[in-house]
Amino acid sequence: MRLVGVSKVYGDAESAVTALDNVSLSLPTGSFTAVMGPSGSGKSTLLQCAAGLDRPDRGVVVVDGAELAGGTEAELTKFRRNRIGFVFQSYNLLPTLTVLQNTTLPLRLAGRRVSRERARTILAQVGLADRLGHFPDQLSGGQRQRVAIARALVAEPAVIFADEPTGALDTRSAREVLELLREVVSAHGRTVVMVTHDPVAASHADSVVFLADGRLAGSMTEPTADAVAERLAHLGDVVAAGV
Amino acid sequence: MLQLAIRSVRKRPGRFVGTLLATFLGAAISMAFNSLHDTAGAAGIDDTSAETLGLSAGVVGGYGTLLVFFAVASTLTVNVRQRASEITLLRQSGATPAQVKRMIMGEAVLVAVLGTALAIGPAMLGGRLLLDMFQETDQVAPGVDHVFGPIALSAGFGVTLLASAGAAFLAVRRATRTAAGARAPRARLRTAGGVLALLGGAGGVAATYAIDPAEPGLMAAPAYGAILLSVGFATLSGGLLRTLLRLFGRPIAALTGAGGYLAVHNTRRRAASLAGVLMTLVLFTGITIATICIQVVESDAIEAAGVGKSVEDKNVETLNLVVVGIIAAFCCVMLVNSLYAATSYRRHEFGGQRLAGATPRQVLTMVATESGLLAVIGLFFGTVAGLAGALAFADVRLEAGLPGETVLIWLGTAAIAVTATMATSLLTARRALRTPAIQAVAVAA
Ligand SMILES: Nc1ncnc2c1ncn2[C@@H]1O[C@H](COP(=O)(O)OP(=O)(O)OP(=O)(O)O)[C@@H](O)[C@H]1O
Numbered sequence: 087m088r089l090v091g092v093s094k095v096y097g098d099a100e101s102a103v104t105a106l107d108n109v110s111l112s113l114p115t116g117s118f119t120a121v122m123g124p125s126g127s128g129k130s131t132l133l134q135c136a137a138g139l140d141r142p143d144r145g146v147v148v149v150d151g152a153e154l155a156g157g158t159e160a161e162l163t164k165f166r167r168n169r170i171g172f173v174f175q176s177y178n179l180l181p182t183l184t185v186l187q188n189t190t191l192p193l194r195l196a197g198r199r200v201s202r203e204r205a206r207t208i209l210a211q212v213g214l215a216d217r218l219g220h221f222p223d224q225l226s227g228g229q230r231q232r233v234a235i236a237r238a239l240v241a242e243p244a245v246i247f248a249d250e251p252t253g254a255l256d257t258r259s260a261r262e263v264l265e266l267l268r269e270v271v272s273a274h275g276r277t278v279v280m281v282t283h284d285p286v287a288a289s290h291a292d293s294v295v296f297l298a299d300g301r302l303a304g305s306m307t308e309p310t311a312d313a314v315a316e317r318l319a320h321l322g323d324v325v326a327a328g329v
Numbered sequence: 330m331l332q333l334a335i336r337s338v339r340k341r342p343g344r345f346v347g348t349l350l351a352t353f354l355g356a357a358i359s360m361a362f363n364s365l366h367d368t369a370g371a372a373g374i375d376d377t378s379a380e381t382l383g384l385s386a387g388v389v390g391g392y393g394t395l396l397v398f399f400a401v402a403s404t405l406t407v408n409v410r411q412r413a414s415e416i417t418l419l420r421q422s423g424a425t426p427a428q429v430k431r432m433i434m435g436e437a438v439l440v441a442v443l444g445t446a447l448a449i450g451p452a453m454l455g456g457r458l459l460l461d462m463f464q465e466t467d468q469v470a471p472g473v474d475h476v477f478g479p480i481a482l483s484a485g486f487g488v489t490l491l492a493s494a495g496a497a498f499l500a501v502r503r504a505t506r507t508a509a510g511a512r513a514p515r516a517r518l519r520t521a522g523g524v525l526a527l528l529g530g531a532g533g534v535a536a537t538y539a540i541d542p543a544e545p546g547l548m549a550a551p552a553y554g555a556i557l558l559s560v561g562f563a564t565l566s567g568g569l570l571r572t573l574l575r576l577f578g579r580p581i582a583a584l585t586g587a588g589g590y591l592a593v594h595n596t597r598r599r600a601a602s603l604a605g606v607l608m609t610l611v612l613f614t615g616i617t618i619a620t621i622c623i624q625v626v627e628s629d630a631i632e633a634a635g636v637g638k639s640v641e642d643k644n645v646e647t648l649n650l651v652v653v654g655i656i657a658a659f660c661c662v663m664l665v666n667s668l669y670a671a672t673s674y675r676r677h678e679f680g681g682q683r684l685a686g687a688t689p690r691q692v693l694t695m696v697a698t699e700s701g702l703l704a705v706i707g708l709f710f711g712t713v714a715g716l717a718g719a720l721a722f723a724d725v726r727l728e729a730g731l732p733g734e735t736v737l738i739w740l741g742t743a744a745i746a747v748t749a750t751m752a753t754s755l756l757t758a759r760r761a762l763r764t765p766a767i768q769a770v771a772v773a774a
């Protein structure tokens with residue numbers, strides 16, 4: 087997965103907010119990357135642009151060897167379906183579908199064969215084997231998040247993006263979710279990119295990319311929670327110094 | 330809380346356009362017809378004129394007002410339901426259910442008063458035009474002046490206020506209970522209301538048989554019957570919709586793909602909340618079929634009698650044509666109005682589906698399938714309600730079955746109903762799809 091010179095500006099001329107400023111980033115296949123930075127630094131925007139959910143104003147996004155071109159919404163959607171899984175911070179499950187139906191939805195929408203067996207297996211992996219017929223409003227936040235992850239996995243995408251997947255979870259469910267993401271990388275060779283505010287969560291990743299004011303502000307490999315926290319604390323100073 | 334209501338209306342007037350339109354049109358119609366009562370009651374009016382006006386106001390003012398009541402109430406229900414998330418927010422920031430209720434009801438009353446006040450001018454004009462029509466057809470003496478008085482005003486304010494406040498009360502009660510974490514209240518009250526309406530409707534239709542066939546007010550009974558049957562059917566249609574989907578859900582989804590699959594599940598889960606939109610659809614179909622058929626039968630009856638049309642018959646015929654036109658148009662506007670409100674509110678939902686991988690076309694297929702289902706159910710019940718009224722009238726008035734024109738009338742009504750339903754929801758959905766999915770999801774969240 088590769089971003090080259092990606093910029094995104096929100097709003098019109100007077101109230102323009104530069105959410106991303108010429109970001110270039112290359113993540114190898116089969117890596118687990120955490121994206122960190124202060125609130126408003128452009129993490130969600132970065133993820134959405136990389137996942138084809140939003141269009142960057144400038145720059146190129148390459149996912150799984152193919153360029154995410156402009157095109158119509160339908161073209162972008164079809165591109166995403168087979169290559170990209172997205173775990174939304176607010177889950178984005180459809181309230182009128184059950185857990186199992188939500189999970190198989192991407193396959194149905196893509197017109198692919200719906201393998202309930204596979205969906206059941208994935209849901210069992212995320213610990214929801216006994217919740218298949220429940221509706222989202224009958225689940226806890228952590229359970230919903232796990233359904234969202236199962237849904238992102240079902241189409242076997244090359245890249246999975248997750249926006250604060252552990253933001254609303256207690257320590258234990260958070261760890262389960264992180265271990266799940268780790269397994270996706272190590273067992274299936276997928277690429278995972280995760281936004282998080284939590285240094286402990288970031289320490290589960292192979293590397294951390296820091297973002298400040300819409301620009302890259304360094305990275306760290308083999309992160310530990312302490313080192314990440316330390317770096318985050320100094321992020322403001324680094325930006326001020328003009329790096 | 331009243332201040333909060335006023336502020337809320339002033340700050341976001343766009344949200345109230347739908348209910349304002351409903352109360353405005355409803356009040357205009359009921360006041361225009363009821364002003365004929367005022368006119369008939371004025372001093373120095375001759376007996377024939379007074380009788381003509383009184384009859385017209387009694388028949389049309391009567392069932393027209395009933396129709397307005399249900400149409401306004403269902404529009405209000407559709408609109409207040411959309412504010413569930415706002416109500417949840419208010420509750421979470423410390424508002425008691427009573428405060429929320431006062432605010433939402435305050436808004437509803439405020440909008441109803443405003444809508445009715447705005448309708449006074451048009452209603453005066455409409456009433457005068459009606460009177461002109463009676464005078465041109467020599468049914469009312471030329472010297473009679475139009476009076477817009479207490480009966481018109483109390484009918485206008487009464488019906489819109491009652492319908493608005495009542496619907497808002499019920500909708501907000503449901504919303505606050507759901508927000509409080511309780512399970513959505515069982516629809517016992519709704520079921521009871523639906524059964525009552527059906528009984529009332531059956532009673533209205535049956536009452537036709539108890540009335541003298543030559544009585545000029547005869548058609549009031551089957552018209553009331555058709556309205557109440559429509560309301561009852563619409564209220565209870567959720568169960569039928571669910572049964573239908575249990576039987577045909579799979580074939581529908583197989584035919585229409587993933588879009589239809591979503592439509593089937595949405596409709597199944599939300600069958601009950603579709604009642605508001607369905608009611609306007611059933612009312613439109615039912616009342617249009619009933620009144621046009623009744624008019625055709627009435628003309629046939631006069632022809633069969635072999636005499637020239639008497640003043641009274643002419644009166645009834647003019648009146649009925651006007652009624653059919655105005656009332657059908659009103660119902661059609663209400664149908665479009667509530668469908669527009671219901672669909673434009675789904676922007677957030679559409680956004681979620683698009684983010685989950687649905688193309689805009691799949692979303693539109695979903696909306697089309699849902700509207701199609703709605704149209705089928707609405708047409709079915711509207712036809713039953715309308716024909717029940719028409720059949721009773723034909724039986725009593727002519728001792729005959731339905732006239733041959735019924736098929737044409739049905740086809741025309743069905744074509745308009747289906748076109749209005751599909752066009753409104755698809756155009757509104759297409760507009761909603763213009764917002765990028767990410768923003769559509771963010772806005773309402
Ligand atoms: N739709 C939008 N319209 C205007 N400005 C926006 C929009 N979305 C984001 N922004 C702005 O762009 C900047 C980056 O937003 P973004 O959501 O990417 O931040 P973030 O790093 O994800 O923050 P957080 O950690 O709080 O989620 C912010 O300044 C935000 O105000």
Ligand SMILES: [Mg+2]
Pocket residue numbers: 129130131
């Ligand atoms: Mg964010």
